[in-house]
Amino acid sequence: MxxxxxxxxxxxxxxxxxxxxxxxxxxxxxxxxxxxxxxxxxxxxxxxxxxxxxxxxxxxxxxxxxxxxxxxxxxxxxxxxYPETPSLFGSAEGQALARFINQWTNDVLHPAIAGVILPEIFQILHEKDQDYFRHTRETAFGATLETLAEQQETALISLYQILKPLHHTLALQPYLAGEAPNFADHIVFGAFQWARLVSDSIKLPAEEPIGLWIERMLDAYDGLARKAPKAYED
Amino acid sequence: MxxxxxxxxxxxxxxxxxxxxxxxxxxxxxxxxxxxxxxxxxxxxxxxxxxxxxxxxxxxxxxxxxxxxxxxxxxxxxxxxYPETPSLFGSAEGQALARFINQWTNDVLHPAIAGVILPEIFQILHEKDQDYFRHTRETAFGATLETLAEQQETALISLYQILKPLHHTLALQPYLAGEAPNFADHIVFGAFQWARLVSDSIKLPAEEPIGLWIERMLDAYDGLARKAPKAYED
Known part of the structure; x- marks a missing residue:
């Protein structure tokens, strides 16, 4: 079978x-x-x-x-x-520390990105998902999608602010996990891939540490993430 | 020699x-x-x-x-x-991921704690340091120590908010590095030790994940951190 x-x-x-x-x-x-x-x-x-x-x-x-x-x-x-395949964590402490990165991404980075792109996500959803999405997201954020759209500039400023530790880390090494990416990089990059596939509102200078790392992640694994179709033409 | x-x-x-x-x-x-x-x-x-x-x-x-x-x-x-002594990082990816924790602590946690305790630090300084401290800190924060003291309640709310990823991580494992502390724990605990030695303004419930981890870190290394004299009687 x-x-x-x-x-x-x-x-x-x-x-x-x-x-x-x-x-x-x-x-x-x-x-x-x-x-x-x-x-x-x-x-x-x-x-x-x-x-x-x-x-x-x-x-x-x-x-x-x-x-x-x-x-x-x-x-x-x-x-x-699949212990014989390349490790996602590398070591016990690598896995433990990736937990913190996982929580930071879920608790801080995702809400900050969502504040910018939720109204744009709504536009590209399947019709049958729109009511569900509007209801769950407006409840979570305590604001309508239309209000969030009006506040996008403020949301972008908050996002750029919370990226500081990521910026400073990636200024010192090519990947979060060091010389090569592992699941810690997958976790954080997933957030930026989410953003770039549904919106072009988030501008990260391509020559700065986060922008350079995003390019490396787009190239990784035979360009898997770069090949993914966007919801809009650019 | x-x-x-x-x-x-x-x-x-x-x-x-x-x-x-x-x-x-x-x-x-x-x-x-x-x-x-x-x-x-x-x-x-x-x-x-x-x-x-x-x-x-x-x-x-x-x-x-x-x-x-x-x-x-x-x-x-x-x-x-000293490669023959217990490792501070455990592995290459352990060291790389500790870099992010280092940057998060410096860029996010320290400013949030400083916002609460700077006025109290000023009180316990050697006289010869007071002008230097006031000048450098007031410049960095764009506020006088007296203004910061008035805003302490707001600063505490911000601090508790930014602790979310730490809280969620330590709810899942005893130390940031996993089953035992390493330099990632030293980095973050240093911030709480700083706070507790100069101030009792920051209250973290002893039965919650961060409070429990602080107790474990106070006990570690033969109670080294717990034995340190505080600047005030409690």
Whole structure:
């Protein structure tokens, strides 16, 4: 029996537009490990398609008989299940410290980016997802998408401010994990890939440390992230 | 010849009060490596005493003939010079990821704590340091120490907000570096040690993740940090 590996990925109205930052972490992690995968498109409201995972969000990885959800849990699963492939963490302390980067990304970086791009995400969603998205995001942010759109300039200033530690770190080394990328880089880069696939509002100078690192991450794994179709023409 | 190792440490009016967060990183790093050290007290205005280091700030480590400044540089020096002692980073990616924690601490955590405790630090300084401290800090913060004191409640709210990723990480593992502390823990704990030695304004619930981790760090290395005299009675 040929075991098919599948990663359910959030898609926009256009099947080819895959913009979830959490899904990108796993796409990059699978590429890092050289593990092929099929990536069926999924929408926020397709709860039944991933019911076997016991919850309602992507990424969901189906590996043979196993259904695994939550990007960090999937990364740990891949690390344990495929010990002969390149490591996502490198070492026990590498994994522990990546936890902090994971939390910083989820708690600080994602909300800061979302504050800028949520109204633009809404525009590129499949029609059936729009009500769900508007309701969940407006509740989380305590503001309508229209208000967020009006406040985009302020949101951009906050974002550039919170990027300071990332800027300073990448001024000293090519990747967060050092000389080569690992899951810590996948986590943080996923956020910028999310932003660039749905919006061109966030401008990071290409010759500065974060911009240079983004270019390196776009080139990594045979240009996997660079090849991903954007939701808009640029 | 007996090679004496010395760490110049910032002191308050009271010689025994050693409150610099950057100096604490190195005290803990030396303890981690089991390297004995003498710790002469130093004040902000004692520039001549450390002139041989080529700059004017502490920590300065004098190891035999070598003078080394900057806490990160000192940690790298110790790691290279004493490879047979317990590692401060564990691995190349452990060191690279600790860089991000170092930058987050310097760029985000320190300013947030300083916003709360600067006026209290001023009170416990040696008289000869007070003008220097007031001038440099008021310039950096764009506010007088008296204004900062009035805004302490707001500063506390900002601080608790920026602690989110630390809180969430330490809810999942006992130390930033995993099952045991390393230099990443020394870096972040140094900030809380700084705060607790000069002020009791920052209240972190002892039964929550950060409070529990602080207790573990106070106990580590034979209670080195817990034994340090505070600037005030509590």
């Amino acid at each position: 040929s075991s098919t590996r599948q990663l359910f990925e959030l898609a926009g109205a256009d099947d080819r537009v895959r913009f979830s930052p959490y899904c990108w972490r796993i796409r990059l992690a699978l590429a890092h490990k050289g593990l092929p995968v099929e990536t069926p498109p999924w929408r926020f409201t397709d709860k039944e398609a991933i019911a076997a995972s016991g919850q309602g969000k992507v990424p969901v990885l189906v590996d043979g008989e196993r259904w695994i959800s939550d990007s960090w849990t999937i990364a740990e699963y891949l690390e344990q299940q | 007996s090679s004496t190792r010395q760490l110049f440490e910032l002191a308050g009016a009271d010689d025994r009060v050693r409150f610099s967060p950057y100096c604490w990183r190195i005290r803990l790093a030396l303890a981690h490596k089991g390297l004995p050290v003498e710790t002469p007290p130093w004040r902000f205005t004692d520039k001549e005493a450390i002139a041989a280091s080529g700059q004017g700030k502490v920590p300065v480590l004098v190891d035999g003939e070598r003078w080394i400044s900057d806490s990160w540089t000192i940690a790298e020096y110790l790691e290279q010079q």
